[in-house]
Amino acid sequence: MTHRREFLKYLAGSPLMAGLGAGWVSDALAQNSIGGGSSTQTATELALSRLPSNASEALDVFDMRAVASKTIPPAHWGYMMSGVDGEETLRANEEAYKQYQLRARRFVDVSKMDHSVELFGTKYSSPIILSAVGGQKAYHPDGELAVARACKARNQVQMLSTTTSNTVEDVTEARGAPVWFQLYTTNHFEFATKLVQRAEHAGSQVVCVTLDRAAGRNMETATRFLRIDNRTCTNCHTATGSDRRGRPMFSDIELDSNDVTSPQYTWDYIKQLRGVTKMKIVIKGLESREDAALAIKYGADGIIVSNHGGRAQETGRGTLEDLVEVVAEVKGRIPVIVDGGVRRGADVLKALALGATAVGIGRPYIWGLGAFGQEGVERVVEMMNAELRLAMGGVGARTIKEISPNNIVRRA
Ligand SMILES: Cc1cc2nc3c(=O)[nH]c(=O)nc-3n(C[C@H](O)[C@H](O)[C@H](O)COP(=O)(O)O)c2cc1C
Incomplete structure (x- = not known):
């Protein structure tokens, strides 16, 4: 006690x-x-x-978080939970969802519900994407393989990080279907070409290019937790854990620098990338209408409105707020996905009502992974999908297509 x-x-x-x-x-x-x-x-x-003693006992993602806070070592926990600076943006992501309420509707026949979606030509069980999170063995020994098996069991999108701790080939095999590959712009374009072509060869049809990490970052919470972890980091990885050398996706790339988030590129990068891959190119980390317009101009196939889960830049703005202006600019021409702060099925509905095509989650599935491995990830998806069904039923939307701005109202 x-x-x-x-x-x-x-x-x-x-x-x-x-x-x-x-x-x-x-x-x-x-x-x-x-x-x-x-x-x-x-x-x-x-x-x-x-606390839940097994995955099925968890009632929401916060149960998973409570368990994971005990199972994940302090330095890894601090790194994963951390935002940047004073973490206003991290908090703003979740707070933004509280600014919207659901508008209940009655006497609609909601006996048959379907929250499946089609994204880039493939059908998935729900609009919840498991966004890229690097180095997942830091949270569970099976890492991305456990997540892949969960995504296979539940037919969800898995987005695999450039800094994955398992190779894209192994993860694709465990997923039993192509994963989306996330790309950090590398300091030499030929490295990016190699990464992308390797993912494409493994079956990936979608590459998500993350743009929000170009300027470096200040993670105070991660540093505080690192200080209270008395394990020897170098037993498993380099001192900071951020060195790309030794990471599986860089096994055939001779890095002369530790930097994969090169600040040197501009929008021409998308054209350059188009020249070396047939994959759909999705831009991850956009937050403004101007950049949405540029993404379309330079030929992007999709946009992910994201601030890296409050881990890139302290804007103080929640991604749901960014979503509104991006959707207004895009006008349905390409899919717009949003991630950051999504913790409940009702949050998913709110984002879709504001015009998102799908949403991404990061930390919630990592809590499930850390708590109970594959079963934990499956349970997170199961709970959030069940919550989404309840939210949809309550507003009288039987399918994802039926979700509309009418389903929500901004808090007075
Ligand atoms: C521990 C951690 C590692 C991450 N690693 C990556 C990464 O390698 N590539 C990337 O594009 N985004 C990365 N992200 C950002 C996620 O893809 C996603 O945008 C974010 O987690 C969504 O916010 P949420 O955690 O509040 O759901 C990471 C996020 C976390 C928490």
Whole structure:
């Protein structure tokens, strides 16, 4: 019990939890049901003290987060949870969803629900994409392979990072179908060519070019957690873990630098990339109408409105706010996906009602991975899809196509 109390206090006091939906922790402490030192457990205390012991017991993604905070080592946990600077953007991503409410509708026959979508010619179970997260063995020994198996079981899109800890060939085999490949612009274009052509050869039909990391970043939470982790990092990887040398996708590339997020490129890069691949080119990390217009002008096949989960630049803006201006600019010409702060099926519905074609999740599935491996990831997808169905049913939308701006209203 003491252990549990300490854990809850740690969670409640952690800067990471601010704005991250951990209200139940502080509520429990405020009610004195956890911290009072009473020898008699209240029902609330008992219910709250029980973390899921297996994936199927989790009731929402925050249950997964609570378990993962125990299973993932501090340095890796801090890195994954971290935003940049004071983490205003990280919080803004989630807060933006709270600015919208659902408009309930009644007496619509919602006995048959279908949230499947078609993206770039392939049908998937739902519009929830598992966005690129690098180095997933940091969270579970099976890493991206576990995520691939979960995506196969649930037929969801898996976007594989350039800095994957398993090769694109192995992940594609585990997924049993092509994955989307995420590309960081490298300091030499021939490296990017090699990466892209390798992914294409493995079957990938979509490449997502991430543009939001060109300027470097300041991750204070990651640094704080690194300081309290007394394991020897270099037993498994280089001191910072950010060196691309030794990463599986760079096995046949001779890097002369540690930098894969080169700041040297401009929009011509997309044309250059078009010359070396037949894959659909999706731009990840756009946040403005001007850049949306340029993306279309330079031939992008899709846009992902993203701020890297609040990990790239401290704009203070949530991606849902960015989405509105991007959708207005794109006018349905190419798919617009949004990620950052999506934690509930209702959030998915809100983004779609504002014009998104699909949404991405990052941390939520990594919590599932860290908590219970493949089963944890599957459960995260299952819970969020179930929540999406409930939200759709409540607003009278039976299919993704039926979701419209009428389903939501901006908080007064
Ligand atoms: C630990 C971590 C690693 C990430 N690695 C990558 C990456 O390698 N490439 C990339 O394009 N985005 C990366 N992202 C950003 C995600 O693709 C996604 O945009 C973001 O996580 C969505 O926000 P959310 O975590 O609030 O759902 C990473 C995010 C996290 C949390």
